[in-house]
Amino acid sequence: MSVCYIPAGNITDDSADILVNTVNEVGVAGKGVALAFRNRWPAIMRPYKAACASGRLRAGGCLLFPLPGPEDAILPLFGAPRQRFWAALATKANWRDPSRIGWIETGLAELARLARDAGARSVAIPPPGCGNGGLDWKTVEPLVLDALRGFDLRIYAAGNGG
Numbered sequence: 001m002s003v004c005y006i007p008a009g010n011i012t013d014d015s016a017d018i019l020v021n022t023v024n025e026v027g028v029a030g031k032g033v034a035l036a037f038r039n040r041w042p043a044i045m046r047p048y049k050a051a052c053a054s055g056r057l058r059a060g061g062c063l064l065f066p067l068p069g070p071e072d073a074i075l076p077l078f079g080a081p082r083q084r085f086w087a088a089l090a091t092k093a094n095w096r097d098p099s100r101i102g103w104i105e106t107g108l109a110e111l112a113r114l115a116r117d118a119g120a121r122s123v124a125i126p127p128p129g130c131g132n133g134g135l136d137w138k139t140v141e142p143l144v145l146d147a148l149r150g151f152d153l154r155i156y157a158a159g160n161g162g
Contacts, residue, residue: 017123019087023048037086085118091103121151
C-alpha cells in the first residue's frame with residue numbers, strides 16, 4: 001500500500017479505481033467535494049438521491065456506484081476495461097449538521113469492504129468529515145489509514161473534506 005497526500009487538485013480528475021464523494025443522507029450536493037462530483041458527473045445525482053430517499057444511504061454508511069461513461073473505465077494493458085466507481089460516503093445526516101466521528105468509522109469500514117468486494121486496488125479520498133463537517137484531520141487521519149490499509153491511497157487536500 002502506498003499513501004500519497006495531494007495538497008491541491010480536484011479529486012474528480014484522479015484515476016483511482018474508487019473516487020470517494022463525501023455526502024449527506026438527504027441528497028444535497030451543494031458544497032465542497034460533493035459539488036465537484038455533481039458538476040463533473042451530473043448523472044450521479046439520480047442514484048444518490050434515490051438511495052437517500054429509500055433509506056439505503058444513511059450517515060455512517062457508504063454505497064458504491066459505477067462512474068458514468070466509457071471514458072471512466074480503467075483500460076488495462078490486457079483484457080477488457082474495468083469499471084471505476086464513485087463511493088457515496090455519508091459523513092453527515094443533514095448537510096447543515098456536523099459530521100460525527102462514529103459515522104466516519106462505520107462509513108470507512110463499509111467503504112473498505114465494498115472496495116475489496118469490487119476488486120479495487122486504489123482509492124482517492126478527501127479527509128472525510130473534516131472541513132464542512134467540522135472534524136479535526138488529526139483525529140480522522142488514523143481512521144482513514146487503518147480502514148483503507150492495503151489500498152493505494154491518495155488523500156486530497158487534508159483538512160478540506162466534507
